[in-house]
Amino acid sequence: MLVPDKYVTLKKRWRMSFAALENQTLTQQSHSEDDGFVAPRAPVNTQKLPSLCAVPAESRLTMGPLTTPKKGREVGSVDPWTPTSNLKMLISAASPEIRNREKELCMDNDGQEGLDPIQDLENGEESEKMISRKEKSLGLLCHKFLARYPDYPNPAVNNDICLDDVATELNVERRRIYDIMNVLESLHMVSRAAKNRYMWHGRTKLAQTLAILKQVGEDHRYGQQMQQIRQRLLDKEFDFDGEDRENEVMIDLESSELGQKELFFVELPGVEFKAASVNSRKDKSLRVMSQKFVMLFLVSNPRVVSLDVAAKILIGEDQVTDQDKNKFKTKVRRLYDIANVLRSLKLIEKVHVTEERGRKPAFEWVGPEEFPQVKDSEAATSESPSKKRSVLESRASLDNCAKNLFSSPENKRSFTRHPSLIKLAKSIQDDRRKINSAPSSPVKSVFSDSSNTDFPNKMAQLAAICKIELDQEITTEDPKPAAAETDIAATMLQPSTSTAMEPPQPPLLAPTQEPGADTNVHPAPHTPLAAPPAGSVTYIPAQCSPLIPVLLPQQRGSGPYAVYLHPSSLRPNPLARPQPTSLAVRSMTFEDKTGQSPTGQSAAKSQLVSRASDVSPLALKRLRSDSASEGSPSKAKRSDPNFKDTSPKLCEILQARLKARRSGQLTNRPSPRALHLDPEFVNTPGGSAAASQPLEQSLEVLLDKEDKTANSDKEGGLTPIRAVPLTPGQLHNETLVPAGYLIPISQQSLIGYKEVQASGGEANKASTPTYNIYQTPTAGSRPVPAQEITPTNFRFHRPAASPHATQQPPHLHSPSPAILNFTLQNLGLISSPGSAFVTPQTPERSNTLPSPLTLQQRGMVFIKPVSPVPVQQTASPHSVALISLQQPLMTTPKGTGLPQHSFFHTPVPLSPLAAVVTTGGHPAAKTVYIPQRKLDVTPEDS
């Protein structure tokens, strides 16, 4: 048999050889078929035919030029000969759009050729060639596809889409249609009705979907992740080999973590996949990727996302190995596919981010900046089943369970969670818990069969508690009881992770997004998002560690959505290192290194071994010392119940920072924040996960503040993480926790924490909360979008931050903290409930965040101020300030003084990175690495 490749090549050759014939026939057919189009073309074709026939001669004549120039029309001359080109011609003839394009292209390319039939022929040929590829592009296909359906279809009308018909009409392979459908599906513009059939929803659900995606993205702290990745990339660029390796490792860890978390698909009630196959199908990857990709835009302030960053985030698991590289390439390919469709939807535009190292392909969000408040809708979910509800599905058992639980009945239509379902889910969870009591099961999810084992009692207790509290809250608070219930159910379902979400507090939502930070987030939109989720509950993947499953209260607006963690995402093994996000890791490592308080490192190492423990020990130490020493806000925060809520990671981080600060090693850790991703945490997560993040952020912020105060110089900010010399080992160890993410805390770690905390009273509290942290951050307590995190945001916020902080804290707290505390207390994890979350988060941020000016001075460079930002910002005065600042910043790469860091992170939200990177005034030491990156975003022309 022929080898595939060979086979293909043979096919091509064959095509080529018979191209002429085909062309002729095709052209004829096309004429007959497409009169309208054909008519115009007909002549051309006819002419072409001759030309084609003649081609040989011509080709011979022109061959040289034709071949060489291939690209342009010239090529067309060449192509004509090829069968494929002819086919293309025909196809193009079939579609007016294509023709137009071709014509345009021809016209543009060569006025010459555009002239007459002959020219047309040439043009056509050229265009064909030119077009050939372009015409076949997914973007164009999607364009054509979209042209077939109204943006807002009449529900009453039959909006079925037959793939076969579409494929036939568009003259494309079904395979291509699948690609398009998958992306559209991810946006809920279509839903699979049955085999070969989809339902067209158009943009009717787009806003909701985007709102939910944004929320989910925030919850998942994609903003932070992006920042981290950017930083890493930067670091790598600058770092020496050894460092690079370390970074890579870091990245890997992070990515893995991210990936784990990432795996999920957000469904809307009405859009759920009906086809079991689809649901069950492991793939969905394209859909999931698409959603994630969109999330990245929605979460980042400068709504620009570079492919590499997106790819890395999407490749959670990847590691730097060669395989990873391959994966990366593959992901990039997919991203192009997705991007093409999104471009056709006019949601994004291609741009280039100019960095020191050159241009990087990126995409800028040009879609709606503001979204309907999902919250309402969510509430509606309770109200109307149809309302959105996002369900995260994990491929693993979780998915199945989820599906079964939620989707099975009506899923497709609406997942509205019925109490019955919730109960069912609860009961199931309980059963599983019992069954799973075995420790083996990794966190995964309640759903996941075995995974739950770790959680057993605690989980159950937590779940129960959460439920109760949630129920109460819901009953009292939420207008959207259903959502709450669903959330609860979800939480229940997921033993480990789920934490009860309190109904989003409207105020929270609005505030959630930090003014500045949220540049991305539009207050209005955000609010909806943030707030909406009254009941939304996010399941945190227990994966991390068997730790504690936490229910994340997601306030974010969009209605409650269930997130199904993929088993994969979840750490199968508790043993496996926690999936600390890279952020956490770095921060940890940095601290260690930098601040590395002596103890820290060693301890960290040891801790490393024990995932959770890793962080915890350090944290504990720090906490101890800190708690004792610091009465500083950080402590207070810690003491804060909220703080408790914050995940142990946060505590750890905070502690580490505190230690670092204290140690004065600020220098060491150039900027803990940077390391910690503080900005990110603060910013990004806040936005999305607001609640959880906020806590962490706040804590971090406090620490940062302290650090700043202490180190005012270095930190100044945000020395880039790089600055801090990290030892690989440390990093790994610290992988601890990604800041906002769910950090599965190993019980051990917890214990350690507890102990530590015990020593350091407050600290302990904080530590225990670690899990809680998750919740808070993501969900929402603070809606603050990741963007917020962005340096810019911080900056901006800071000034205003305090206010926000005030606002936010409540938000954050409001939702889950109490529950968390309660649960924690019950569990014994938390010493006292009293400690409040660090309301200060915002304040912290404010503190931490350098003033915008400072940032500018630092030379932060922002990518183009994206329109969105302004809008978002509009919401809060802060935001406004941010805007103004940002843009300037963006324009100026500035850095005034600092080496800039341009965080080309472009994609990333403004500046969190920048902030970090910007060493502020302290470019000094560590910052050195940071090359200034220009964030120039050049609109792509395409």
Add this chain to the structure above:
DNA sequence: TTCTCCCGCCATTCA
């Protein structure tokens, strides 16, 4: 050379 991304093989899942 790198960026894009089309193409279609082939594994998986469904009916």
Add this chain to the structure above:
DNA sequence: TGAATGGCGGGAGAA
């Protein structure tokens, strides 16, 4: 078992 899906990566066009 065949059809439906869609992951995946080679490789070619475009820049």
